[in-house]
Amino acid sequence: MSALLVIDKLRKQFGERRLFDIERFTLEAASAYVLTGVNGAGKSTLLRVLAGLEPAEAQALSFDGKALALAPYPGAMREAVGYVHQHPIMFSTSVAHNIGYGLTARGAAKAQVDFEVAQAMAWAGVEHLRASDPVSLSGGEKQRVALARAKVLRPRLLLLDEPTANLDGAAREQVIALIPTLIAAGSSVVMACHDPDLIGLANVRRLKLRDGHIEYR
Numbered sequence: 712m713s714a715l716l717v718i719d720k721l722r723k724q725f726g727e728r729r730l731f732d733i734e735r736f737t738l739e740a741a742s743a744y745v746l747t748g749v750n751g752a753g754k755s756t757l758l759r760v761l762a763g764l765e766p767a768e769a770q771a772l773s774f775d776g777k778a779l780a781l782a783p784y785p786g787a788m789r790e791a792v793g794y795v796h797q798h799p800i801m802f803s804t805s806v807a808h809n810i811g812y813g814l815t816a817r818g819a820a821k822a823q824v825d826f827e828v829a830q831a832m833a834w835a836g837v838e839h840l841r842a843s844d845p846v847s848l849s850g851g852e853k854q855r856v857a858l859a860r861a862k863v864l865r866p867r868l869l870l871l872d873e874p875t876a877n878l879d880g881a882a883r884e885q886v887i888a889l890i891p892t893l894i895a896a897g898s899s900v901v902m903a904c905h906d907p908d909l910i911g912l913a914n915v916r917r918l919k920l921r922d923g924h925i926e927y928r
C-alpha cells in the first residue's frame with residue numbers, strides 16, 4: 712500500500728487549549744478508516760483541518776507523494792479531497808443541480824454533467840428526487856444526495872462527518888449500504904463516527920483520537 716497523505720506534527724489549538732498534537736498522521740491510498748473518540752475529542756475538527764476548512768499547524772505534509780504545505784491549503788488537495796457534513800448544506804434549487812454543481816464549476820461539459828449526475832443519483836437511490844428542492848428532503852435523503860454530490864467529483868480522499876448521525880431505521884441502513892461501494896470505487900474514506908455498524912464494516916481500519924493523539928488499531 713502506498714501512503715496517500717502523511718502529515719508530521721499536526722497540531723490544532725483553540726486559544727490556550729491544545730486539541731490535538733499528532734506526531735504523524737498517515738492515510739493509505741484506497742483505504743477506509745473510522746475515526747472514533749469520545750465527544751469533544753476533536754474528530755470533526757480533524758476532518759475539517761484535513762478538508763481545508765479549519766487552519767492548523769503542520770511541520771510537513773505529503774499528499775500523493777508530493778511535499779506540500781498545509782497552509783495555505785493546497786489546490787491539489789482542494790481538488791482531491793471531499794468532505795460531507797452531517798447536516799449537508801445545499802442550494803435551494805434541485806437535487807440534480809446540487810449533485811452536478813461541482814462538476815459544472817470544474818468546467819465539465821453539460822452532457823458529461825448530466826451523465827455523471829444520472830449515474831450518481833442511481834447509485835444513491837435518489838433518482839425519484841431529481842427535481843426536488845433539497846429543502847424538502849428527509850435527513851437520510853439529504854445525506855445520500857450529499858454522498859452522491861461528493862462521489863461525482865471522484866475524490867482521492869473522502870471525509871464523512873458522522874454520516875449516520877440523526878438517522879435511524881431504513882434511512883440509516885441505506886446510508887451504511889453506500890459506504891462499501893464508495894470504498895470499492897477506490898477513494899480513501901475517513902468516517903468520524905460513533906455508529907457500531909460503521910465501525911464494524913469489513914476492511915475498515917480504526918483510528919482513535921484520544922487525549923490529542925491518534926491511536927492506529
Ligand SMILES: Nc1ncnc2c1ncn2[C@@H]1O[C@H](COP(=O)(O)OP(=O)(O)OP(=O)(O)O)[C@@H](O)[C@H]1O
Pocket residue numbers: 725730748749750751752753754755756757903
Ligand atoms: N471554533 C472553535 N472554537 C473553540 N473551540 C472549538 C471550536 N470548534 C470546536 N471546538 C472545541 O473543540 C472540541 C472538539 O470538538 P469536535 O467537534 O472536533 O469534537 P468531536 O470529537 O467531533 O465531538 P463529537 O463526537 O461530539 O461530535 C470541543 O470541545 C469543541 O467545543
